[in-house]
Amino acid sequence: DGGITQSPKYLFRKEGQNVTLSCEQNLNHDAMYWYRQDPGQGLRLIYYSQIVNDFQKGDIAEGYSVSREKKESFPLTVTSAQKNPTAFYLCASSQVVVYNSPLHFGNGTRLTVT
Amino acid sequence: SQQGEEDPQALSIQEGENATMNCSYKTSINNLQWYRQNSGRGLVHLILIRSNEREKHSGRLRVTLDTSKKSSSLLITASRAADTASYFCAPANAGGTSYGKLTFGQGTILTVHP
Numbered sequence: 001d002g003g004i005t006q007s008p009k010y011l012f013r014k015e016g017q018n019v020t021l022s023c024e025q026n027l028n029h030d031a032m033y034w035y036r037q038d039p040g041q042g043l044r045l046i047y048y049s050q051i052v053n054d055f056q057k058g059d060i061a062e063g064y065s066v067s068r069e070k071k072e073s074f075p076l077t078v079t080s081a082q083k084n085p086t087a088f089y090l091c092a093s094s095q096v097v098v099y100n101s102p103l104h105f106g107n108g109t110r111l112t113v114t
Numbered sequence: 115s116q117q118g119e120e121d122p123q124a125l126s127i128q129e130g131e132n133a134t135m136n137c138s139y140k141t142s143i144n145n146l147q148w149y150r151q152n153s154g155r156g157l158v159h160l161i162l163i164r165s166n167e168r169e170k171h172s173g174r175l176r177v178t179l180d181t182s183k184k185s186s187s188l189l190i191t192a193s194r195a196a197d198t199a200s201y202f203c204a205p206a207n208a209g210g211t212s213y214g215k216l217t218f219g220q221g222t223i224l225t226v227h228p
Contacts, residue, residue, distance in 0.1 A: 004156075006156075033215070035218075040220065041220055042202070042217075042218045042219045042220045042221060043157075043202075043217075043218040044217075045215065045217065090156055090157070100145050100147075100206035102147055102159035102162055103149075103159065103216060104159070105156030105157045105158070106156050107156045108154070108155065108156050110154075
């Protein structure tokens, strides 16, 4: 089945450590996105990528970094510079050739930093 | 990208009743999308309505769009306990890039009691 896989589902880290969240898709989508969701709030866009080897900052990129070396993969690193990293992180993808096409989401990674 | 504002924030109904959620936005759109999120999971795309459409149906879902009022509504008929979830609208801006850099509000939390 085609879809987006995020791993792990739960992640625990100590403050001051960098952590990388995995996102893999087999939908052959060009565009990929990372969102952050805090309890009772909407989704905020962290980074997005339209094509391999290119990515853009979203609304809350500070303290995060990404790479897009392969079409299928868009890992997100939460660095120690991120002030409040504990959150639910969602990865998504979409087609580029279809204007404003719907997003396909993974099932998220819940990161807890103590 | 602009954010939709969903209303009400929470809705509680009995199984079999209809549920109506509303969405308002601020600037011209190409289309408007509705998504559902079950607790602890990713978002799932439900339906997309284009700016030149006034109503669209998909199974028990009915979406309306009034571009003059910059608003949309999602109606779920004959609701079931399995419809319990958060519902988000995402207005996709007219113009700009072709890929779906969407922004999501806080959503409407729907609870359907058996």
